[in-house]
Amino acid sequence: MAAVVLFRYLPLRQRMKAVEQTKTAQTLAISKASMERAQLPVLKEQLLKLQRMVGNYKANIPAQRDLGVFLQQIAELMSKHNLREQVIVPGKEIVVKELNCIPVDMQCKGKLAQVFEFYKRIQKLDRLVRIEQVKLVNDSDFSGDVSIQTKVVIYYRPQADQG
Secondary structure: HHHHHHHHHHHHHHHHHHHHHHHHHHHHHHHHHHHHHHHHHHHHHHHHHHHHHOOOHHOOOOOOHHHHHHHHHHHHHHHOOOOOOEHHHEEEEEOOOOOOOEEEEEEEEEEHHHHHHHHHHHHHOOOOOOEEEEEEOOOOOOOOOEEEEEEEEEEEHHHHHHO
């Protein structure tokens, strides 16, 4: 009887415990995968939403530098929105492997509504523009005019990326 218990029952009992633990672990893994599977449509919808929002960003990054064209567009937008005392100064170009950027400092003066319309139009340009800093200062005589100082960065792809 002792031999049966020692050599047969105890090893079988240990195997049974191991099988039960494996079964429990597999059940837990299956339930976790099932919960993650339920989240998959939500994540897919978020991905589609982000893709629509970002669109084809490369189309908004020209292959040429075209700094002059951009500066002309900004000056025209400022004039169109009746912004005065315009100053547009490009900074030193930053060269990176896949994407080059040019910082541009802008200053002008006008009514707050005109300034907001100007920024809305900048966002709609056919070129990717990142606004890094905006400083709005009210005139000391409270005439309703604000002075803006803005730092933006424009991007372009280096020549090797073309074609």
